[in-house]
Amino acid sequence: MIKIAIPTCGNGGLNEVMNKRFGRCDTFTFVTIENNQISEVFSVGNHAKSEAGGVGIQATQIVGNHKANEVIVDFLGPNAANSLKALNIKIYQSPGGELTVKELINLRLGEKLELISSANVEAHQGMGRGQGYRR
Amino acid sequence: MIKPKIICVTGGKGGTGKTMVAVNLAAMFKNRGYKVLLVDGDVENPNSYLLLNAKLKNKAEVFYFLPKISEDKCDKCGLCAENCASHALLHINDCIPIPISTVCSGCKLCYKICPKNAIEAYLKVIGWTYTSSAFNIDLLIGELKPSEARSATIVKALMEKLEQITKTDKKEYDIVILDTAPGAHCDVEELINHADLVIPVTEPTKFGKLDLVRIIELINLLQKDYKTIVNRSSLLGYKDKFLLDLEESDIEILGDIPLDEDIVRSYCQGIPLMENKRKSDKNGAGYESFNEIFERILEWGDFLK
Numbered sequence A: 001m002i003k004i005a006i007p008t009c010g011n012g013g014l015n016e017v018m019n020k021r022f023g024r025c026d027t028f029t030f031v032t033i034e035n036n037q038i039s040e041v042f043s044v045g046n047h048a049k050s051e052a053g054g055v056g057i058q059a060t061q062i063v064g065n066h067k068a069n070e071v072i073v074d075f076l077g078p079n080a081a082n083s084l085k086a087l088n089i090k091i092y093q094s095p096g097g098e099l100t101v102k103e104l105i106n107l108r109l110g111e112k113l114e115l116i117s118s119a120n121v122e123a124h125q126g127m128g129r130g131q132g133y134r135r
Numbered sequence B: 001m002i003k004p005k006i007i008c009v010t011g012g013k014g015g016t017g018k019t020m021v022a023v024n025l026a027a028m029f030k031n032r033g034y035k036v037l038l039v040d041g042d043v044e045n046p047n048s049y050l051l052l053n054a055k056l057k058n059k060a061e062v063f064y065f066l067p068k069i070s071e072d073k074c075d076k077c078g079l080c081a082e083n084c085a086s087h088a089l090l091h092i093n094d095c096i097p098i099p100i101s102t103v104c105s106g107c108k109l110c111y112k113i114c115p116k117n118a119i120e121a122y123l124k125v126i127g128w129t130y131t132s133s134a135f136n137i138d139l140l141i142g143e144l145k146p147s148e149a150r151s152a153t154i155v156k157a158l159m160e161k162l163e164q165i166t167k168t169d170k171k172e173y174d175i176v177i178l179d180t181a182p183g184a185h186c187d188v189e190e191l192i193n194h195a196d197l198v199i200p201v202t203e204p205t206k207f208g209k210l211d212l213v214r215i216i217e218l219i220n221l222l223q224k225d226y227k228t229i230v231n232r233s234s235l236l237g238y239k240d241k242f243l244l245d246l247e248e249s250d251i252e253i254l255g256d257i258p259l260d261e262d263i264v265r266s267y268c269q270g271i272p273l274m275e276n277k278r279k280s281d282k283n284g285a286g287y288e289s290f291n292e293i294f295e296r297i298l299e300w301g302d303f304l305k
Helices: A055-065 A078-086 A101-109 B018-031 B048-052 B079-083 B109-113 B151-168 B186-193 B206-221 B239-248 B261-269 B285-300
Strands: A002-008 A027-034 A037-045 A070-073 A090-093 A114-116 B005-010 B036-040 B057-069 B119-134 B137-144 B175-179 B197-202 B228-231 B253-257
Touching: A002 A101, A027 A055, A027 A101, A055 A078, A070 A101, A078 A090, B005 B018, B005 B186, B018 B036, B018 B048, B018 B137, B018 B175, B018 B197, B018 B228, B018 B285, B036 B048, B036 B151, B048 B119, B048 B137, B057 B109, B057 B151, B079 B109, B109 B119, B119 B151, B137 B151, B151 B186, B186 B206, B197 B206, B197 B285, B206 B228, B206 B239, B228 B239, B239 B253, B253 B285, B261 B285
Parallel strands: A002 A070, A070 A090, B005 B175, B005 B197, B036 B137, B036 B175, B197 B228, B228 B253
Antiparallel strands: A002 A027, A027 A037, A090 A114, B057 B119, B119 B137
């Protein structure tokens, strides 16, 4: 069984698009996969999203407390990357663009996503209204 | 015992001659019979001792607190993580919290509030302090370990040492000169905060002016009395224009030091230009400017009483 957490916009869910910012997303959508099929979907609000600092760590806490063992991310900062690694949560890189949770899960099941092991943006790139800058 | 007068030499821009000025001020005060302590607070590049041909002595480690969690004692309650302002403890329900050292501020709150005393202090060496002495000037020097980021901790350690020295030492310093790093950041702020008089050193270039304005902004925020020294004032013939520009910007000026080969020579030899024992041209441009500046400092700081 794998449980994948994806940072999402709005209320989250299978048809919602991914939020490019990990620590400052609106919601996390958790998708459980059993025998290559989706068996459970739920979303959780991200209370850390508007805090000044340490959001990557707090967001990882939400992901960990809901027992996800994988995440799919677009932009990922160093604190989030270190925290996810400390919890042995696998990090998959989204190919970018406006993809929905469902599309991302299909890419994951088709083994089309790349595993990454470190941050792809500098600290605090997710702050403010702009999007992060990918290296 | 009278508290020593503390003079902070700073300046925003790097390479303007802060340390050169600090060392020569120290020498001039010493020549007049004052007992002087020079504190090098440029902890990323401490080099004042080189200008005094001094050797570093009494190396002492500076530690930084990081939490280390004892797995035997921790009952996984998460109180530490909940209360950590920097969110430097990653706590998953029913698991032992994981310290994220890169964001830890070293505040020790977790260590103090843990109901099971499960947090131990892991003291990491992030730098050193040294003392030294040359030409009858005592030195206190801080050095940040390369690759470490928390330079303010070293500056704080220096200020604690300074407090101890001025409180208990029988030497009773009359003058303490603080030499800061370039910039207008927290290391510089800490040192300016301890000073009675602040002397920013600049140079007659656009870069010099910009960084000077920034450091004066910080000095004003800290409500300190300052006067500026323009070093290398004869550079490219901008002196008059630059001094006028500073005056028009309501920037207080203490004096200027022209380009002078004697200064360069003293810098390379490690014997301050204004050191009594040095055989330098007493009519040289640098020598005269330093003397004029020194007289103005004596008046400014009420040292003549």
